Amino acid sequence: MPHPGRTVPWPALAGAVPRPRAATEPAGRVAIVSASVGAGHDGAAAELAHRLTAHGIPVDRFDLLDLLPAGLGRAVQEGYHRMLVRAPWAYQRIYSSTERAGGGGPAARALLRAAEDRVLRALPPGTGAVVSTYPGASRVLGGLRLDGRLSVPVLTYLTDFSVHPLWVADGVDIHLAAHAVPAAQARTVGARDVRVCGPVVDPRFRMCGTGERSRARARFGLPERAPLALLVAGSWGVGPVRQVARELRDCGAAVPVVVCGRNEALARQLRADGIEHAYGWVDDMPGLMHAADVLVQNAGGLTSLEAFAAGLPVASYRCIPGHGPANAAALDEAGVAVWIRDPADLKAVLCDLIDGPLGRRQSAAGLALFATAPDAGPAAEIARVHRLGVRHRAPHPVAGRRRRLATTAAVACAVWACAVGTGIATTYDGPRLMRAISHGLDLDDLAPGHGPRPESHHS
16 A cells, blocks of 8 residues: 555565664664554554654655565455444454453464564664554564564554554553553553553644634535534444434434545435435545534544544444444543443433533543643654664564464465455354354464453453
8 A cells, every 4th residue: 555755665675674773873764564444543654654754754654454465465454344334243243352362363363473574574774663553563563573583662553542452462662552541451451661642643633713614614515503513434434324424413413414434325325315414535624623513433543533633522422343332431431532322312412512511621631632742742752762762672582483383374374364354244144153253263262271251341
């Protein structure tokens, strides 16, 4: 996947392994590894790259899906998309089972191990630190760090408020969190060095005045005076969006303005349903947030952080499975977004968010996330680690040998995992699919000596 800035094709860099630098040697480049699974991970990577470049640090960006063997990355992406659209209950099952297990099952681990050599070869000479904005990338980089094959610091920037165990990988030196709530969750699942640095979003997301708000409404052809509820569903437009749009319209608290991402078919369906203001992909999301009075979301990703920066109160409602409810609970705990669990509360909560004390409290809490000193944000912390390094980590040669011995099994398991992903919505009926997931993706729980694990605080 092409990215802004300098993106290096991995085959051209075969054999380039980052080496330790002398104390007087310039720190060199920073590599950021993300994944084009939705838009949130890439969005965070893009803004980190922009800010690091402003610090004078050259940045290279990579998509982990491009570095999986045999072109399997696109199959993983498509399988995940299909699952969210056609079998969301299956995604919830996988999310919960991997949460109980403290991480992915053997197939997922094998797939990521198969990518280690390719990721290592992709990193350019002179790389002084590597940043992950995606859990799978953290697992790959952490494994390389543990083996001693990656000699520079590895940081994970937690893009979510809820921290699934997959986010915390052994070998990662530092985890960066936007708030104390995700920081505490990361520590609970094993992260050692966790630093609260605030969120990172495009600076176009900011508070606006009355005049700018009126001009934004005029640009989008929106009502000049009516309260507006901006409904978002990620770059893929997933979840019960049509149902929520009708509920927003029928409750009378606000006029729904719906962004469907790349799901143009959904936008057409909404307009056929009588939802007048339904859009596909929107380039000017800051302007649309300036026009709105409240944001209604279902996943708790980057768009929520952008709304906080714009001073827009946020409600989580009818969340997508898996990370949707987990993020909604964490945002609610942090006091930055209310989670509406009962449809009967929808109108009253929206009215309070639009023109009541709840909305004023939440807007202030969201804006407070960005009230950090210029040298205290996540990009500044990455630049500091890049410049100073971290305490030397001893390699783990036994683990390295085991990983390399597993290469053949890794590729086989990877093919299996992608087959499950891409066919998950169409191949199995419900009971058969549940058995496949239970026996395939969470085999660690069935190993001798492993009983059922208790539910974690996210479930």
